[in-house]
Amino acid sequence: MSFFSAQPKPVVRDSVATPIIGPLISMRNMEKVFETPAGRSYVLRRISGDIQPGEFVSIMGPSGAGKSTLLAILGMLDSVWTGEFYFLGHPVHAMSHKQRVALNKEHIGFVFQQYHLIDDLTVSENLDIPLSYRNVKKSEREAIVADTLDRFGMVGKKDLYPRQLSGGQQQLVGVARAVIAKPKLILADEPTGNLHSSQGREIMDLFKKLNNEGTTIIQVTHSEENAKRGNRVIELRDGWITGSEAAV
Numbered sequence: 107m108s109f110f111s112a113q114p115k116p117v118v119r120d121s122v123a124t125p126i127i128g129p130l131i132s133m134r135n136m137e138k139v140f141e142t143p144a145g146r147s148y149v150l151r152r153i154s155g156d157i158q159p160g161e162f163v164s165i166m167g168p169s170g171a172g173k174s175t176l177l178a179i180l181g182m183l184d185s186v187w188t189g190e191f192y193f194l195g196h197p198v199h200a201m202s203h204k205q206r207v208a209l210n211k212e213h214i215g216f217v218f219q220q221y222h223l224i225d226d227l228t229v230s231e232n233l234d235i236p237l238s239y240r241n242v243k244k245s246e247r248e249a250i251v252a253d254t255l256d257r258f259g260m261v262g263k264k265d266l267y268p269r270q271l272s273g274g275q276q277q278l279v280g281v282a283r284a285v286i287a288k289p290k291l292i293l294a295d296e297p298t299g300n301l302h303s304s305q306g307r308e309i310m311d312l313f314k315k316l317n318n319e320g321t322t323i324i325q326v327t328h329s330e331e332n333a334k335r336g337n338r339v340i341e342l343r344d345g346w347i348t349g350s351e352a353a354v
């Protein structure tokens with residue numbers, strides 16, 4: 107377009123005219139309490155805030171701060187808490203177990219801190235599980251699993267069981283399983299905690315690429331370097347959010 111164009115200037119529309127896309131996640135006053143022999147133990151306190159589609163958020167904080175607890179709730183794996191949690195506008199706090207499981211299967215890939223692979227399934231079979239929830243033909247699923255095994259350098263391990271893998275290899279399978287079905291949201295609890303630094307960087311590169319393609323990512327990490335790959339850091343301490351700042 108020429109600076110000297112005779113065309114009238116386009117009208118700049120204000121933001122009201124743009125479609126309103128709501129947050130992916132809205133948390134309102136969420137609390138988690140454990141009843142222990144020593145009394146009530148609050149693990150999450152008045153957690154509120156929004157996470158927008160396309161964000162890459164890192165949750166940081168000391169051990170025991172409640173990071174895994176919060177991630178499990180956002181992943182709809184824990185239903186014993188109070189407050190409100192909306193996912194894509196749907197009230198998760200008011201849903202049945204069945205509805206939550208369905209929402210999780212459709213939209214969320216979860217990397218567990220302790221891997222949680224299925225012991226009596228091989229690496230390939232573990233990777234096939236998220237695809238089996240989608241409406242994908244068996245032959246296509248096999249091709250996606252083969253491609254993912256290749257991408258993660260695990261082709262030689264495809265018929266082994268989790269107990270036959272090292273901790274780091276199990277973590278890689280855990281990451282592969284979380285991303286394989288291209289979920290809308292990836293929740294990852296210390297996804298590189300057991301990996302060599304170069305492998306850890308590759309996982310962060312993969313997350314960055316998926317995030318650039320539109321996947322929302324929330325990771326728990328103790329690593330400043332990993333947190334820098336995201337756009338925002340939420341700081342948790344003793345169950346309270348003590349900070350929510352742009353990553354620098």
Ligand SMILES: Nc1ncnc2c1ncn2[C@@H]1O[C@H](COP(=O)(O)OP(=O)(O)OP(=O)(O)O)[C@@H](O)[C@H]1O
Nearest residue numbers: 140142147149168169170171172173174175176219
């Ligand atoms: N079943 C339980 N009963 C009582 N307290 C529990 C239970 N599960 C977790 N907690 C407590 O909840 C708190 C938060 O645990 P959580 O696993 O969320 O911490 P975290 O921030 O993920 O820590 P880390 O960095 O070590 O993984 C801890 O103090 C823990 O002792």
Ligand SMILES: [Mg+2]
Nearest residue numbers: 173174175219
């Ligand atoms: Mg944890």
